[in-house]
Amino acid sequence: MATIEEQDVRIKVNDGVTACDGVFFETHYTPHDRRVRAIKALGGLWGLAVLLIPVPPIHLVLIPAFLIAGPVVAYKRYKTSVAANHVTGVCPTCKQDIKLALQTADHLPMWKYCPKCSAPVHIDVK
Ligand SMILES: [Zn+2]
Known part of the structure; x- marks a missing residue:
């Protein structure tokens, strides 16, 4: 906690x-909090990437961006x-x-x- x-x-x-x-x-x-925060960040950003699949004009840019940002933000949160x-x-x-x-x-x-x-x-x- x-x-x-x-x-x-x-x-x-x-x-x-x-x-x-x-x-x-x-x-x-705590280490448990850090893992939960990292998983939430990864899930949130990858969830946004999935939600943007049916939006043609912007999905070419935002889906790769969210897929890359997910692990980066999760790692930063885990290290904090x-x-x-x-x-x-x-x-x-x-x-x-x-x-x-x-x-x-x-x-x-x-x-x-x-x-x-x-x-x-x-x-x-x-
Ligand atoms: Zn002042």
């Missing part, structure tokens, strides 16, 4: 002095044991609560932009 873990972080601005607390959330997958979710905290610039969505491969430390004031923020381990 996948578990979501929290890690305390510091959200800083460029001056290096102003900082606020935040929490970094990441999902840890930890996935970054989001960061919550207070922006040091505008002092508002923020929630930053992250890409799966994001890791600490990282630079992001505040969604409220667009100021660059540095998120680092506390």
